[in-house]
Amino acid sequence: MITVKTIERLCQYRRLLTDVQAESKSGIFSHEIAETCSITAVQVRRDLMDAGVCGHPKRGYNVTEMLEQLSDLLDNPAGEEVVLVGLGDLGRALLRFFKGYHPNINIVAAFDVDAQKTGRVIMGCRCHPVEELESVIRQSTVRVAIMTVPAAAAQTTADLLAGAGIRGIMTFSPVPVKVPDDIFLETIDIATGLEKATYMVRQINKKKERARQ
Amino acid sequence: MITVKTIERLCQYRRLLTDVQAESKSGIFSHEIAETCSITAVQVRRDLMDAGVCGHPKRGYNVTEMLEQLSDLLDNPAGEEVVLVGLGDLGRALLRFFKGYHPNINIVAAFDVDAQKTGRVIMGCRCHPVEELESVIRQSTVRVAIMTVPAAAAQTTADLLAGAGIRGIMTFSPVPVKVPDDIFLETIDIATGLEKATYMVRQINKKKERARQ
């Protein structure tokens, strides 16, 4: 059984490998991956072992082979179509980012409440009014949604998505959102990230001052 | 010693409490916080204990008191000034989000390579050319930076920030960035977040299918 933490790292390894492959390097060692990711080589080997990726003593891992195996594990063979709710700056940034980011994942529709945005095609993606959310999703095979709506709208949007049959949500809202427990919720908490960073900087400083004495 | 995970949750509890306070509710129970955050009440009590926040049996925790104590722990009493590098859609979204988000954290300057953006004031924040990055930061007390630059520019930007004396970086780049180990690096990995979500949805589905048989 592969843990979620391992899956996260495997996604990262795979991203590296595509760069490595572009340099037409055919083999890679666990310690090279580890160095790039600032983790240990044992961790990398353990993750790859869990994923069923095998290397060769002395020769390391075959890049193409690893990429194939990781894609078999991580990708939906049928491709993954995703929708986005909320076309503010953040929504647009994500549209741009995922546009052509990975051929397997595509944002196929967007939704917004703002009549200025609905009906238009933004970054190659049609923007519908939220009223159409359920019908558009029901007519598609989309199972995953990205939520970039204001905090106040987060819970109602999540409920709407759950009602439309969505099975996984990545949300950027800084307030907790409740979903039924058969729906996977990934919260990207930017506010906490920054607060944590400022806290950690103060901690490191304090430690240094103590050390100086 | 408070762990990073605990700090993250404390940031989240605090955010809730400000809402609770707005409803002029004076006390709150660990199980209420837990329910909102979808975690256990024991976890909440343990975190608050670690933070030195005490409650009263039967009466729960005093909201104002907890807010004060958490702010003492989490906030820089002098306020925290932050800079942002990269004014694409994502940079602008963050500028807007943190604008007035929390009085204690302020984005005081932005940087970009694009001459169209530099020299202008965007969302109340002056945008400088990156060439001025070090001098602007050196003239300020800023210790934390947010990086929203393209993947290809991530490492050079991080080096630039490190050279300018920055002590903490929150980055959105999907490629690993190396910083000296006395600099705190918080990576918000959106690509991994979405890949993980699609993977988890497939897993949950598989499990259901197995259960059905």
Add this chain to the structure above:
DNA sequence: AATTGTGAAAGCATTCACAGCA
């Protein structure tokens, strides 16, 4: 000699179980 693969140990984080208190 350098690298992978992995059982076992160590280290962290969460949860249990329950004492103490109002």
Add this chain to the structure above:
DNA sequence: TGCTGTGAATGCTTTCACAATT
């Protein structure tokens, strides 16, 4: 009775140590 506070147990994750391999 219903809550907080917390030592101890459990469970999860990483690291160690080393056998196996080329």
